[in-house]
Amino acid sequence: MTFLPLSPPGETPRRVLTIAGSDSGGGAGIQADLRTFAMLGVHGLVAVTAVTVQNSLGVKGFHEIPLDVIAGQIEAVASDIGLQAAKTGMLASSEIIDTIADTWVGQGLAGSVPLVVDPVCASMHGDPLLHPSAVKSLREQLLPLATLVTPNLDEVRLLVGIDVVDAGTQRAAAEALHALGPRWALVKGGHLRSSPHSPDLLFDGTEFYEFDSPRIDTGHDHGAGDTLAAAVAAALAHGYSVPDAVAFGKNWVTECLRAAYPLGHGHGPVSPLFRLRA
Template sequence: MTGTHAVTGTRAAPGVPPAPGVTPSTALTIAGSDSGGGAGIQADLKTFLACGVHGMTALTAVTVQDSLGVADFLALPPSLVAAQIRTVAADLGVGAAKTGMLASAAIVDAVIEACAQTSIGAGRSTPLVVDPVAASMHGDSLLAEDALAAVRDRLLPIATLATPNLDEVRLLTGVDVTSRDGLRKAAEAVHALGPSWVLIKAGHLAADPECVDLLFDGADFVELPGPRTGTPHTHGGGDTLAASIASALSRGCPVPEAVRFGKRYIMRAVAGAYPLGAGTGPVSAFWRVAGDPI
């Protein structure tokens, strides 16, 4: 089910805004709200705009959140989450989709069903990036235990690309990565769960002087090195990376190109991160306001 206004953005230039009056590509985020504005739906929408894509939302939960952590959250009814996905897909069209906080097994299953009904997911017309968010960066749980199993067993097999960090790798597979040497084992373990591609994010390897993420399609490994920026302000980094990749996929980029684009984007966003509140500040989209090229 695809709207008549679907994917009209051009293939050639991810990150470049469309000309005035030209309908941009569309991207859908299926995630929770961050009341502090640094992560979740808010981070995704800022990223979509910065990448020249029209962002749409299927809200899964409302969090009570600031720079210090998540104090509480309320999950939305699964039927309402699914209805949001179906509605925007039917009228506006979805060029690419991403998931973030899904909160419960019932929401995960509702998302899977809605994706099947709207041709979202691996092997279908619309690529799906699954960011298997299990906890906030402060360690606050954002996913019920039965929901983790639903993500592992039912959602990951329909992912075009999965983007776990090392904590999520451990929760999903039991593989505990403590150095760069363990990234390949992690990628193989997550790929065995069913996604077409896996991007292992190595930001949590704090002792490594570089941040070398690893992309794997089941056959070939591609290392994506980047500088390790000396800032504690990385709130929303995982959401921002997944959203920037989804924005490139929505414009027709193949997965490796979209991931390279996302890597460039998140490096700039982390470099521009700023302090906000008493805790961890967010990565930034402000550097794009000046129109700096990626």
């Protein structure tokens, strides 16, 4: 695949902010985001929203970061270092979501910095990572600020109440998601088991864009959603259009799935470390 351009040594690279939770097992969350950022040659900035207690078998618990600390992290990096794109992951509560939305607008980032919202609601093991009361804030406060929203099929069902089972329902879901306010909506098809491939569908309110890739047969796919959103954000930071950024991210996560490795006694992570051999 074609990678993003690397900045020359000594030159400041593009900066991308992840607003997400920490994964103590290192498979997902900000750890996965920073691995992809590093392998794609962008400088990762971090606003930690929660600290999880988890391993390859699941999430044992999490602790939310105080709201003023979350806002302060965003303000600190935006006012001094600057950023060319951002993505969100685990946001945990309505109060955290409202704080992020208010800070994003207050710092003048809305409309000027691309924002990829990965609406993380549960871990791959089904452990909840978002309080039920927070879904309303996600719909009403954050999605209208998003350049792109990237839910999996479980998250689609939670956000718009549509059970995606085929191409028709995938289109209906993309339309319903777009109606919530993001500029673009991507309905990921990795969990669409009726297809032998992994079909993703992007919608801008007028036109549909289809992205397909072979389904990688692996039980080690922890952090795939985070990795896709991080790669898309990195591409947007380099000035890619949204369709081109999604195509890049789709290719990137497919290669990371090919390189996935076992870890612990459960699900291992997707791996961007394949680029070290490229």
